[in-house]
Amino acid sequence: MTRALIPSPIVATIDFAADGARHGFLRLPYSRDDSAWGSVMIPITVIRNGSGPTALLTGGNHGDEYEGPIALFDLARTLDPATVSGTVIIVPALNYPAFRAATRTSPIDKVNLNRAFPGAPDGTVTQKIADYVQRALLPMADLVLDFHSGGRTLDFLPFCAAHLLPNPEQEARAFAAVEAFAAPFSVRMLEIDNVGMFDTAAEEMGKVFVTTELGGGGTARAATVAIAKRGTRNVLAHLGILSGEAEPAPEPTRWLDMPSGDCFVLSEDEGLMEPMVDLGGAVAAGDVVARIHPVTRAGLAPVELRARLDGLLVARHFPGLVKAGDCAAVVAVAL
Template sequence: MSQLPPSPVTATVDFDAQGVSHGFLRLPYSRDDAAWGSVMIPLTVVNNGSGPTVLLTGANHGDEYEGPIALFDLAATVQAGEVSGRLIIIPAMNYPAFLAGTRTSPIDRGNLNRSFPGRPDGTVTQKIADYFQRVLLPVADVVLDFHSGGKTLDFLPYCAAHVLPDKAVEARAFDLVRAFGAPWSCRMLEIDAVGMYDTAAEEMGKVFVTTELGGGGTASARTAAIAKEGLRNLLVAAGVMQGAVVPRPTRWLDMPDADCFTFAEDGGLITFLADLGDRVTAGQPVAQIYPTGRTGLAPVTVTARRAGLFMARHFPGLVKPGDCVAVVAVEV
């Protein structure tokens, strides 16, 4: 196999310099309005003494805002003396999507969280993924990647990690989930893990923690506070920030199998028959989908595939066949 060329991405800060450094990841991008243009991804690096390296990312999908709020806030307020080790803070890793307020990049329609390991000679999104894969993930001990539902999903606010073959790494990840202290904590199942940032990190043996903190393409005061407070708690528990974890009550959820997910088989106007946080039974109607091509037609009923807690739902009022419309988890 031929060796990959170097990444075209360069950092404008020294990752090993002591103190707080603000700068960018610069990716050359030639376009109509800037022949020698660049994508400039904001970056903060904090170094102080010895300790773990924690990589903090938000806006993997550009329409999810709790993570960027918490990370831009941390980057603006953190003092080097608070840190023991290194923080790498990237509030908007898919920066073109973040500026456009879209899940995928407006440049190449790339979904960054399905683009790993990336390519140094690929599209803009693939180049960003490649830099994380070959430069940033290898130096990290712990990775926290913030997510929420974006414009198409709404979640009970939770922090999560995955069940892993390496039980020591799994236990460490769930310890950090517990410390984060979101209202809900989840043993999460992915329905499409190929090409994910999560998968890339976990295959390297990194401790990986993620969130789903709301949705609808916005952030509330409540969900932004959950992100900020949980971030500080996790950094303390990871041993990279001074202070004490502020205990916050959390309730645990498990996603044991694919029956947690219900998908629409018909398109149309959706109305929900249960709300987030409701307990539902297997076979219980949770939504109806009205055909919109003409009046006088009965709605199609959508049912839960398992008993449990209604934890996520489709957000806009119109759905297409194949859309995930409901997620039910098991209370632990």
């Protein structure tokens, strides 16, 4: 039987078409040692008021990234249906098992949800979640806002981003939504590995897809949470779903570009990373952005990692120890 003919095992406990605010679950049956007929219960809220666009808002795609879940759990509780024209679908912790475990990948199957699309209705738990999003949620959405942060292994300047796309009209709508989000930085983003991503799945369906990187280190800060909350409402206002004016940022957003793989500074060695430039610092091609100190014995010289283009340091590895193949730093170019 082909994938398209196999129904999803996930059942929504709420009605997507009814007006008002409804809070429920995406219930995914999951038989396990401590619950033979158990389920993974993924919280979902749908707020609808008449006709209009539909926004799909997701956090917790990776379970150790927190600005999105904080902003979206708060929005699900506070968004008044009377201020809405259209539909807002809120899934604050999309990869719910990973969110509860505070891990990037699911503790059940070790699968990274953001590399699992289009998923499989008869696959692992994570693949079943991806399949439901692909076949049930994405077709309803006009715009997707998927929150990310650096998790436990990266730290970012707070930015909102979209991708360069083959369709100029779709690309323009995505970057207009990024600008409306009004993060401190706005990025024309290049993915180092886009196979199986939620982003790619949505964009291939013609959806406007917007994402963020709002900090990292496996925690959240008051400033980055505020950016997430303000940006979410701004995007909804931009789309015409939320009444009222967008809230301006304290400072105009600064646009950055990631033009090529030269943005990524990868370590070929393991050891202790010494940052030579802080986040937001200016660098020139050839500048040392980090040094990797060998830790197997004292007296060995560090390996220098150098920027390959001029720009700003927008991301760095977190915390201090790196392994061969880790991304140590990311440089973006000011527009």
